[in-house]
Amino acid sequence: MINSQNIIARSATTTPPPQARSHVEEVAKLIDVSKCIGCKACQVACMEWNDLRDEVGECHGTYDNPTDLTAESWTVMRFSEHETADGNLEWLIRKDGCMHCAEPGCLTACPAPGAIVQYANGIVDFDSNHCIGCGYCITGCPFDIPRISPKDSKSYKCTLCSDRVNAGMEPACVKTCPTNCIEFGTKADMLDRAAKRVGDLKALGFRDAGIYDPAGVGGTHVMYVLHHANDPNRYSGLPKDPRISPLVGAWKGVTKPIMAAIIGITAFAGVIHYVTKGPKEEPEESADADPTALGYDATRRRDDADDRPHGGDR
Amino acid sequence: MKRSQDRLVRYSPLDRANHWTMVIAFVLLALSGLAFFHPAFFFLSHSLGGPVWARILHPFLGLLLVLLFVAMAVRHVSRNLLGENDVQWMRQIGDVLDNRDDKLPPIGKYNPGQKLVFWALVVSIAALLVSGVIMWRPWFAGYFPIPLIRLASLVHALAAFVAIVTIVVHVYAALWVKGSIRSMTQGWVTRAWARHHHGLWAREQEEKQRREQQP
Numbered sequence: 001m002i003n004s005q006n007i008i009a010r011s012a013t014t015t016p017p018p019q020a021r022s023h024v025e026e027v028a029k030l031i032d033v034s035k036c037i038g039c040k041a042c043q044v045a046c047m048e049w050n051d052l053r054d055e056v057g058e059c060h061g062t063y064d065n066p067t068d069l070t071a072e073s074w075t076v077m078r079f080s081e082h083e084t085a086d087g088n089l090e091w092l093i094r095k096d097g098c099m100h101c102a103e104p105g106c107l108t109a110c111p112a113p114g115a116i117v118q119y120a121n122g123i124v125d126f127d128s129n130h131c132i133g134c135g136y137c138i139t140g141c142p143f144d145i146p147r148i149s150p151k152d153s154k155s156y157k158c159t160l161c162s163d164r165v166n167a168g169m170e171p172a173c174v175k176t177c178p179t180n181c182i183e184f185g186t187k188a189d190m191l192d193r194a195a196k197r198v199g200d201l202k203a204l205g206f207r208d209a210g211i212y213d214p215a216g217v218g219g220t221h222v223m224y225v226l227h228h229a230n231d232p233n234r235y236s237g238l239p240k241d242p243r244i245s246p247l248v249g250a251w252k253g254v255t256k257p258i259m260a261a262i263i264g265i266t267a268f269a270g271v272i273h274y275v276t277k278g279p280k281e282e283p284e285e286s287a288d289a290d291p292t293a294l295g296y297d298a299t300r301r302r303d304d305a306d307d308r309p310h311g312g313d314r
Numbered sequence: 315m316k317r318s319q320d321r322l323v324r325y326s327p328l329d330r331a332n333h334w335t336m337v338i339a340f341v342l343l344a345l346s347g348l349a350f351f352h353p354a355f356f357f358l359s360h361s362l363g364g365p366v367w368a369r370i371l372h373p374f375l376g377l378l379l380v381l382l383f384v385a386m387a388v389r390h391v392s393r394n395l396l397g398e399n400d401v402q403w404m405r406q407i408g409d410v411l412d413n414r415d416d417k418l419p420p421i422g423k424y425n426p427g428q429k430l431v432f433w434a435l436v437v438s439i440a441a442l443l444v445s446g447v448i449m450w451r452p453w454f455a456g457y458f459p460i461p462l463i464r465l466a467s468l469v470h471a472l473a474a475f476v477a478i479v480t481i482v483v484h485v486y487a488a489l490w491v492k493g494s495i496r497s498m499t500q501g502w503v504t505r506a507w508a509r510h511h512h513g514l515w516a517r518e519q520e521e522k523q524r525r526e527q528q529p
């Protein structure tokens with residue numbers, strides 16, 4: 001953890017993170033979907049910088065290659081063919097990967113202290129050294145991003161090149177993109193750029209162009225410019241209103257401390273009951289002194305069914 | 315030494331071996347599970363050799379527990395249905411808690427409190443099994459849609475909570491009612507204990523003993 005002074009959130013941690021510094025500016029990566037030509041240079045740059053060599057996969061009859069994110073493919077171009085109402089075809093290409101949410105579901109769900117951290121600049125990073133491989137981050141993420149490696153059972157995803165950014169460089173994908181479809185800078189600057197691009201697209205006739213910076217997860221540090229921001233689903237299932245699922249909220253929220261408290265209170269109630277009411281002492285053997293106490297003579301050896309009360313069989 | 319007639323057998327050696335194996339499995343499951351449950355309990359992951367081992371071993375221990383529990387449950391389910399005097403006993407729960415046992419009606423092998431423990435565990439362990447398998451990485455979770463895994467995670471946490479509270483109550487009851495722990499360690503209870511706490515069962519057993527002692 002090079003950037004440890006700037007960690008503002010840490011998985012499975014209930015005490016405050018380091019807070020001495022507060023001047024760090026938030027960064028963002030802006031992906032202008034309308035400028036992407038699907039060349040996958042960013043995928044290659046990502047492999048190269050992060051030193052990842054995924055298995056060579058198979059062709060599934062589409063340009064998607066690999067067909068999904070994996071522990072060794074942290075970004076993937078997703079191609080979709082959309083037929084518009086007037087019968088035209090739109091070929092939409094979206095660079096998929098971690099969105100670096102301001103309110104990351106992965107971090108909320110992770111049970112291992114420090115396995116997921118969020119830096120003051122907004123980057124959400126996995127520290128695989130602390131990862132236990134439970135997959136809760138997959139359960140928590142609204143974008144279906146993290147992947148557990150079959151090799152080491154650790155979870156991986158895009159780091160937004162936190163190592164490069166920390167050294168003052170832009171992420172590898174940004175550096176390599178030949179069309180400037182991917183840009184990087186402060187979040188404020190990127191929002192300005194995005195607004196300008198949205199204006200351009202509107203001028204070109206894309207009335208529904210807009211910025212994808214979903215408020216449901218507090219905004220993201222990877223943003224899209226979409227020509228159809230009204231229907232993000234069109235871009236290979238980009239969620240329209242992503243947020244941490246209410247199920248995850250219920251699972252990871254107040255229910256836990258409440259349940260833990262009830263377990264403790266139950267045990268404590270036992271202690272109090274014992275010291276106030278006392279145990280049920282073992283009955284004296286002299287209960288045998290009255291062998292007829294149960295309404296029959298227990299000392300009788302003869303099996304005399306008639307004068308015995310019937311107790312049922314259980 | 316008490317004469318053998320003063321004892322009633324409550325649990326066979328196999329019952330006892332099964333019970334204490336379940337105890338070990340359940341305690342390790344609860345400790346390792348609580349480690350994932352809330353950060354305050356993360357240190358408990360060392361109960362299974364550290365957090366990664368806890369993550370790996372917990373589900374396998376869970377399967378072991380389920381097998382042992384099913385073996386126990388099928389043997390005892392018929393004794394855990396609602397029986398004679400159970401409703402009356404429940405109405406007098408105040409007398410139970412205040413140790414006014416002489417006012418209570420005689421009941422069968424298990425009292426309604428014990429039956430509630432039995433059924434709470436049947437339900438929670440079944441829920442733990444189903445939800446646990448759905449959450450289980452790397453083996454099974456990949457076959458289920460993420461929204462279902464989210465539901466399973468919530469259900470698993472709730473069911474574990476129910477199971478743990480139930481076991482806390484169960485353990486307390488054993489400590490509270492003197493003479494009962496021996497039934498699960500050595501297998502027998504005194505005749506007086508049986509008549510006092512489980513009158514209908516004592517009568518049934520004594521009759522059985524008497525029949526066996528017939529020349």
Ligand code: HEM
Pocket residue numbers: 111134340343344346347348350351352368369370371372373374375376377379380439442443444445446447449450451467470471474475477478
């Ligand atoms: C019946 C078989 C069981 C299976 C297959 C199972 C499986 C799992 C799995 C896969 C996890 C996620 C962590 C991991 O990957 O190890 C988990 C978590 C957990 N388990 Fe189990 N388990 C079982 C039984 C139990 C039992 C009997 C208890 C309670 C004593 C329990 C308590 C917990 C708790 C408290 C958690 C943490 C839940 C959370 O994060 O909110 N489990 N279990």
Ligand code: SF4
Pocket residue numbers: 097098099100101103104105106107124140141142143144145146157
């Ligand atoms: S997109 Fe998913 S993995 Fe990335 S920060 Fe958000 S919740 Fe975490």
Ligand code: SF4
Pocket residue numbers: 011106109110111112115116126130131132133134135136137138146154155
């Ligand atoms: S797999 Fe690793 S990073 Fe993901 S939630 Fe579990 S411990 Fe955290």
